[in-house]
Every structure is written in C-alpha cells, then in structure tokens.
Amino acid sequence: MRKRQPKTRTGGQPKTYTRLTHPLVRDSRDEPLRRASWAEALDRTARSLARNRGAFGLFSCSRATNEMNFVAQKFARVVMGTNNVDSCNRTCHAPSVAGLSAAFGSGGGTSSYAEVEHTDVIVMWGSNARFAHPIFFQHVLKGIRNGARMYAVDPRRTSTAEWAESWLGLNVGTDIAMAHAIGREIIHAGLTNTAFVERATTGFEEYRALVEPWTPSLAEKVTGVPARAIRELAHAYARAERAQLCWTLGITEHHNGTDNVRALINLALLTGHVGRYGSGLQPLRGQNNVQGGGDMGAIPNRLPGFQDLLDADVRLKFESAWDTALDPHYGMTLTEMFEAMEDGSLRAVYCIGENPAQSEADSEQAVRRLKELDFLVVQDIFLTRTAELADVVLPATAGWAETEGTTTNSERRVQRVRHAVTPPGEAREDIDILCDLASRLGRPFAYADAEAVWNELRALSPDHHGMTYARLEEHQGIQWPCPSTDRLEPPYLHGRLWEKDPQARGRPAPFGIVQHDPPVDLTDESYPLRLTTGRRLDSYNTGVQSGGFPSPLRRGESIELSPEDAERYGVAAGERVQVTSRRGSVVAPVRVDPALRPGLAFMTFHFPDEVDTNRLTIEANCPIAGTAEFKASAIRIEKLPVVTYVR
Secondary structure, three states, X not given: OOOXXXXXXXXOOOOOOOEOOOOXXXXXXXXXXXXXXXXXXXXXXXXXXXXXXXXEEEEOOOOOOHHHHHHHHHHHHHHOOOOOEEXXXXXXXXXXXXXXXXXXXXXXXXXXXXXXXXXXXEEEEOOOHHXXXXXXXXXXXXHHHOOOEEEEEOOOOOOOHHHOOEXXXXXXXXXXXXXXXXXXXXXXXXXXXXXXXXXXXXXXXXXXXXXXXXXXHHHHHHHOOOHHHHHHHHHHHHHOOXXXXXXXXXXXXXXOHHHHHHHHHHHHHHHOOOOEOOEEEEEOOOOOOHHHHHHOOOEOOEEOOOEEOOOHHHHHHHHHHHOOOOOOOOOOOHHHHHHHHHHOOOOEEEEXXXXXXXXXXXXXXXXXXXXXXXXXXXXXXXXXXXXXXXXXXXXXXXXXXXXXXXXXXXXXXXXXXXXXXXXXXXXXXHHHHHHHHHHHOOOOOOOOOHHHHHHHHHHHOHHHOOOOHHHHHHHOOEEOOOOOOOOOOOOOOOHHHHOOOHHHHOOOEEOOOOOOOOOOOOOOOOOOEEEEEEXXXXXXXXXXXXXXXXXXXXXXXXXXXXXXXXXXXOOOOOOEEEEEOOOEEEXXXXXXXXXXXXXXXXXXXXXXXXXXXXXXXXXXXXXXXXOEOOOOEEEEEEEOOOOOOOO
16 A cells, blocks of 8 residues: 655634524535525434434534533434444543543542642642643642642653642653553552452452552652652552542543543552542643533444433333333444445434544544545534535624523533523524424424423433522532432532442442553654643633634644754754654744653644644554543654845
C-alpha cells in the first residue's frame, strides 16, 4: 500500500465566526450553501434521514442542556431506530466514565467541589486546572490556604504546578508506571488501609503481584521522576486523613486512557480515599455539560440515568414509556462512527453543536470522511468548519442565556439555566427542531417546555427522580443521586463501601489489573520530539466561540519548545517552523517555554483556522472508551527561512 504523504497547513489569521440566523441548504455537493426556509431545510433533512435509517449516527452536544441531550438520544433510538449516538465525552472523558463504572458501578466523580477545600492532600494528575478548570481551581486554592498540600503530576511544569508543594514531571505516557510505583511503595511502607481493602475491595493480591516489580528506582528510569519524589508522594497520599485525586485529559486522552484511570482508582482503593467527605476521585470535565450528556443517555451503551442498555428490565421500562422496541445492542461510539464512514456502513450524520472536522484526531482524515457521507446535517449556533461541509445547516439557540433547561457539572450537580435574551433571526431551540423532524419522520413527540422533558427523564431515571425544577431552584442545584423528593443524599458517592454490614455495603470495588503501555506513536530519528496538546486559559475548544474575539491574553497558536530544544534547532521565539508528524504538517511560530523539559513540545487545538494542530495527532484509540491519543504524537520541526519582501 502506498504510504500517504503528510500534508502541510500554513498559518493564517484567526477566523471570526458569525451567528447562524437562518437555515442553509446545498443544492449539490458542487454548490455553495444558500439561505432556505425552515420548511425546505427540515423537509430535505427528513427525506435524507429516512433513506438512511439503517446507516445513521447522531453526535450530541456537551454544551447544550440535559433536556436537549435527552431528546437527541430519544430521537436516535425512537425515530431512527439506532443506538449510534455519542458526544464529545468520547473525545475527552469517556475513559473516566468507563474506569469509574468498572470500579464502582457509576461513571461520575465521587466528590463535591467544596470537599477539596477541606482535604489534607490534593493530587493533581495530568491536569492544568488553573487554565482548563479555573472555577474548580478556586476551590483548590481555598484548600491550599486551609493547609492542604498539593502535588502536581504532569509532563509540563504548568501554571497549576506553580502552586504545588512538589511537581513530578513524568514522561508522556508513563502514568501507569508511576501509579504502580506509588502503590508498591504504599504497600511496602505498611501504609495500606488493610481494613478497607479487606472489607470493600477485591483483587488485592493480584494487584500486589502486579505492582511488585515497580520499584521507585525502576519507575524513575521509565517515568523520569526521581525515586525520592515518588516515595514522598506515596507517603503523603497514604498518610493523609483525607485526600483528593483529580485528573483531566492528561490521563484520559491516551490509547490506554481507561487503564490510566483504573491505575489511579487503585491508589484510592489501596488507601481508602473514597466514600468519605474530603476523600475522593475527581475527573474534571472541560465543558459545561459533558457529565450531563452522558447522564442523559447521549452515549451508545447507556440509556438516560446511566442505565445499561443491555439490561432487559431497563429496556422494557423505556420501551413502555416510549411505545417502541429498542435495539438491544450497543451502538457505535463517535470513533467507531468515523470508521464506519470509511467503509460506507454509516452514510448519514446528524451533528448537533460539535465540530469534529477540527476536533478529531488526524483531522485531515476526518474531513475527508465527512465529505464522503451521503448526507450531513449540522445544527449549531455558528457556521463551523463542520457546518461548512454540511448539506443542511439548522440555526439553533445557544445553550446558555437563550434556552431553558439544566446542566450537570463535574461534581454531578444539576443546575438550572434560563432563557434571558432573544435568539437572533430565525434560530430555534434544539428541542423544537428535533421534535419537528420527529413528526416529519412519522414518530411525533412533543413537549410543552423544557420542564416537561425533565419530568419525563425524572420518571425514568432513579438518580434524578427527586430533582424537580422547584427543588433545583430552592437548593441552587442538587447533586445526583437524588432518588427522593423529601431528602438530599451526601455530597460524596460510595459511602456504602464503609458499611460494616455486607448487605448494606453492596458490590465490592475491584482493583484494576492494568499494564504499563507506552505511546503508540514512537519517537525516533525522523520524529525525535514528543508533542503533547492541551488548553490555554483564554480560549475555548476549537476556537469557534472564542477565536474571533479580542483578548488581552490571546497570543494565537504556536509550538512551545524548551530552551534547550530551541537552541538545539537554532530557532528563536517568533520564528516559524514546519511541524511534521507521520500524518500531516503545519507551520507555526515558536514560543520558548522554560516549563518544558528537553524533548517535549506543546500545542493547543484552539486555533485550527490558523494552525490546525489535529492534523498532527494520531487516531490511536482506547479500545474500551474509544478516546484518541491526543496527548502523545511524535514530531519533527524544521526551521523555515525568513521571507523578505522587496518593493
């Protein structure tokens, strides 16, 4: 097979995106989008979806409300007869959901934000929370002011690490090796919470054998972190009365992201740092409703309330409520849907509020696959790069300030959002659009308002049953589970693990037996640098909502290099280089960052119209969660000549 040559994308000016105010349609693939009436756009969409009923997938939106996500997954399952529904949760935190579910039976973070203010040790692993989760980081700072010690485990000495007592700068993709070494040290130092392990877990002996080879000295060779620092963190975490272990995409966006999460959960099980106030596991979500989208069933393997699709009794409950038979098989993940586009088994996609043309790994390939679909409909508030490829574009209202409903944050707190401003032009609410299409496709369902959608969800999800709109207003948000309308549950999950009565304790939490597995995209003489990606404080995702607006902080996209690597390659700050991976190439200016160690480079995905970083990233996916390895690509850089213009 002929090897595909990398393609080059040069830099440019940040694009300004304008609001969609009316429907757009394309008369043919060779024609541009043109303005259309709602009737024409919806009729065309209904006809195209009808002819692709057996080859359909839906991308739902983690910035939209719970109510929208509930109706979107219902549209896929009831109207289109498929469980092929997913969202950007797949891109970021699906490994967290999979790992937590495997250990505890539910996929939410185990603690509340306030608990980090009243803990003794905070481990921030693979997370630059000060930039990526600034609201949560305010709670972290309160915890530090209250006496908590923070440890930052991250390949980069991030802004978050500046607040840490110790920074453990590990090599990209060695998190499991680090976690195993910490676990071994805890066991050998006699710091295991033996009573908790015996009462509340299974598989400890197998775990002990798994971590036994991982001495701190061996881990130092693999991770690059000094053995003494590994021992210090192990003792601090195990000896703490209360400890919080927090992570984000530095853990999940790997080809073995779920295994990474399981390795961290093992440390909480070993020490009993879960199921009590102040001790827990916190996967920090990057968008306002990533947690809620999954909770509402906008994922291919769970129905609303995170109820297993394969459970016959659960299916029967939903089939009775919706008066339809549900497909009893798991649907395709977002990753699998892109693979199915390749072989033609997925021919139509309904994309709501997502921009996969620029957010997917190996974005050049993603664009090609989207172009080859029989039909693509995009429902959004801006004309994104994905919308530019669509056959029909439907203008929606924004999920904040223009819509009624709820969202669910990282601590599982459901909160109200309210309609405060009039949407522009002909933009319509997502729920109304979906219901209109459902009627055109012969399966009508209608709701008087967002509260009616929420009440249907409450009737079907035990975890949300007690959350009426009135109670959400009264308490200014409620964390799930909330099964009763007359009480609130503790802010932390899995307190049952501390029960002495085995019946009350329920299923014990199993240790995860996972192996260290280095990144797929290996560095070598041709690609000697390791590229990792992440977020910056001033920008948001693919830049659609933030890229075109002035900011005193924004400096545009660049490739950040260590001072040593800048000297090695003979480049200075501001000079342009060509950055090449095994998949593609971009041109970017250099920024020299002393926070980086030699051999490590950093870029973001915030400015894809200027520098499309995801042309470089690899489509190696976690086999359990389907999340791509955005955090570990092999690259090379080449200095470009300075262009001089002569009059």
